[in-house]
Structures are given as structure tokens and as C-alpha cells.
Amino acid sequence: MKQMDAVQKRLLREVADLHDIPEGAYNLRANGESVGRNTTANIDIKTKKEGSGIDITIKPGTKKESVHIPVVLSESGLKETVYNDFFIGEDSDVLIVAGCGIDNCGNQDSQHDGIHRFYVGKGAKVRYVEKHYGSGEGSGKRILNPVTEVYMEEGSSMEMEMVQIKGVDSTQRTTLAELKGDAKLIVRERLMTHGSQSAESVYKVSLNDDGASADVVSRSVARDNSFQKFDACIVGNAACSGHTECDSIIMDQGRILAVPSLEANSIDAQLVHEAAIGKIAGEQLVKLMSLGLTEAEAEEQIINGFLK
């Protein structure tokens, strides 16, 4: 396996909580090439024959195993599009950790567009964690445009935790999901934007058969002059239940556009959406200041808690 430098290791720590090589199956990608891979008896990782990317195949019945596939970019001006397909066997129970960290010290834009497709087998249970992080003082932008497609078979469940807290200049995130009967999708998105960053997050979740359910919740903070758009649509095509919620704090000159939408194509679809945007409540600041925090410290604690 190739050695990673200190910057790459730091990025790895930020996006995958990895201090070194992870346990179980993994594929580490740095500056456009694979720098390490491990497969297990139950989890196979293969490079795609055509195009850039990998196929991850998890055997049916695989329990309590994990797959880490972090990507780090530390070279200015690098642009890549990667296709990763996950084939998750029936009745398996696995943790998948993805994420991308970009450090751009140069003046050229660095961009990683990851297209992840999940084929979740019957009764399988997946927890997916994806973190995005950017750093570097260069004028080149750090751009991430992830696309996530999820195809869920009967009785499967998937919990997705998507986090982007720092340093990504521009992001256009698209998540599409199609659920069969009794499949369950939970999405928890946490997003913070600074400076003149912009982030757009689009969801389209189709509940196609009876008993399917989805809960898509986004919590976000827009600071400075940043802009965010949250556009979540849940489509109910059967006797299903769906809920989407966007809860946001705006600070400074930050702007947020929330467009939650519902489409019911079945009389038995039960769909709910909620959206709330506002600044930090004055009384919350006063309470924490009465405990001895300064106004800035109080703000930080409130935001940390909100995005936890």
C-alpha cells in the first residue's frame, strides 16, 4: 500500500474518523488513485472494468461488518468523477462509511463528484455515514457534487447520516431513493456553510409499495454570506408514510431557501412536511450568558448542539 502524507491523513481523520487503516473492508482513494484496499470473506471490492470507480459486493447474511471508502484530495486542480456501486445482500446488517476531504492550497479548483448507487437487498439493514470536509488557504475552490441513488427491496432499511460542516465552497447534492414494500429510509443531514459558500441539497424519495416509509430531516446553519437550498420531495405511490423536515438557523447575511414538497398518488399515502428557518432565539443566548458564557460562546454552543 502507498504511504499517505500528513495532509491526507488529516483529511482521512475528518471525513471517516480514521486515524489509521480501518478494520474490515476498505478502499482508500487519494488524489485520483487507490492507495489501499482490503476485502473480507463477505465483502468484496473490485475496480470497475469501464470508467472510474468500484463495485462493493456484500454477501447475503453478512452481519456486523463495515466498509470504509474515504476519498482525499490534496492536489490543487484535480477534478474527478467516481462511480461506486454497492450491492448489499439480503438480510445483511452493515455499516458503510464514505466521505470526501479536499485540501486545496493552490489557485485551481479541486472537484470530486462521487456517484454512489446502493442496491439494498430484501431485509437488509444498512447504516451509511458520509462526511464532507474542505481545508486549505488557496484561492482554488473546493467543490463536491455527490449523487446518491438508493434502491431498496422489500423490508430493507437504510439510515443515512450526511454531514458537511466545514470548508466546502460549492456543493450540489442529489439523493434519489426508490422504496419497495415495508422498506424504511431515514436521512439525517447536517450542513453548515460559511463565507460565500453555496450548498444545494435535492432529495426525491419515491415510496412505491405499501408499508414503505421515509423520514428525511435536514438541520443546517448558514453563516456570513453563504446560501443554501434544501429541496426535498417525497412521493407516495401506495399506502405509505413520509415525513420531511428542514430546520435551519441563519446568521449574519446567510440565506436559505427551503422547498419541501409532497406528491401523493395514492389515497392511502400519509405525507407530512415541515420547514422552519430563523435566527438563534435571543432568550437562548440570554440563558447561556446567565450561566457565564459570552454571546459568541453561547452562539457556538447553540450551533454545536443543533448540528450534533
Place this chain on the structure above:
Amino acid sequence: MLQLNSLSFAAESDGKSAEIIRDLTLTLPDNKFIVITGPNGGGKSTLAKLIAGIEKCTAGQILFDGTDITNLSITERARMGIGFAFQQPVRFKGLTVFDLLRIAAGKNLSLSEACDYLSEVGLCAKDYIHREINASLSGGELKRIEIASVLIRDVKLALFDEPEAGIDLWSFQNLIRIFEKMQKSDRSRTILVISHQERILNIADEIIVIADGTIQKQGPRDRILPEIIGTNYAQGVCQKML
């Protein structure tokens, strides 16, 4: 010791300036349990907020242990040892009970220490310590967490604004026990409670009646309580709960 010298506070209401606190002078000695009562709208809560720095007086001076704190911020006053339990505790999305107690303690707090304080206010610690302080908590639960957030701080002056408001009878009994315990503790601190409750007035060292922004009566409990008993200023527990 807290001294209020000729304190006044005026607020704009319907385009007119209304004086809520009028030229009020008061000295609160150390290590006493003092209860302020009086009619609604008489200026009691405003007075507590002026002491904590949440409202700024329009005239007068506040001295705390000899230091002029009139122009100090909420944060500075809190750091000097003034604690304030809100009448209507604030909810926070995401912050847990443990987070709030850790912030209040102002140091690295162990889980068991935090749990001790929750137990002190009658909450089963393991059920609450990791709960978010959000809309899922009832008014009574929030109130107890609010009180714990003041108890955990090493304050010289603890202000409680109508601690009984919004809590049930069982919680109220517990509240009285907390105050009695605070009163008997060896800690050197002054406790100032705003309340109409006879049971709370009954354990006061001193009672102050405030109406129309000024002090109407002030003195030891044995003298003041008989004068106000049976009035709206000293209500029986069931009266309030109904």
C-alpha cells in the same frame, strides 16, 4: 451583599413610557433566604432581571459585594456569582441536559456529578441526562432542569423567578424541599425567590412586598407574613394550583 440605590426602569408601551421600577432602594444581606411577593405587574420579575443584567436600569446603581455592576453585562455578572432561574425555561434543539449542566458548571463535569444534581431536583438522572432540552420535556421537567442549572453553579446570589409557575403539586412539594435544603446548606449564598406561595413565604428569613414598582413592606417573615396572609400575595398551595 447586594445594594440597589434609587433604581428605576422605564419601558415603552403603546408609544408611552411606563415606569416599572420607581426609585427603589434595597439592601440584601448575605446568607439569607428572601422572598419577594406582590401583585402581578408590580415589577418583581423586572427587578430580578435588572439584578441579573437581562434588563438595564434607566437610573440608579447596583452594587454587588461593593462593586458597581450597573453597567456590566449578563456574562460579567454571572461570572461574579449571580445566578438566575427563569420563570419560563428556554428550550434548545440539540443541546442535552448534560450539555446544559456542563456549561452551567463551567468545568469538565463528570456524568455522575451531573446526575447528582438531577437527583437533587427529583429527576431520575439516567432517564434525563442525555435527553434534548426540547419540546418533548414537560413544563415541570424543564423547570427542575432550570433549577439544577442554577444549583450546580457556585453562585453567591441565586435568583428564582416564580419557580412554582407551571409545575404540578408533586413537583411543588419537591421544590420546597430543595429550597429548605439550600437554606440549610453551609454554602455562603443569598437566595432571592419571587413567589406568591405561602409555603415558600413560610421558609423565608425576610419578605419584601413590591407593588407599583416600589417596596410596600419589608421585614422579617414573622412580622410581614401575618400582614399579608390570605391576600393574593400569600396564596395557599391549592389556590395557585387551581
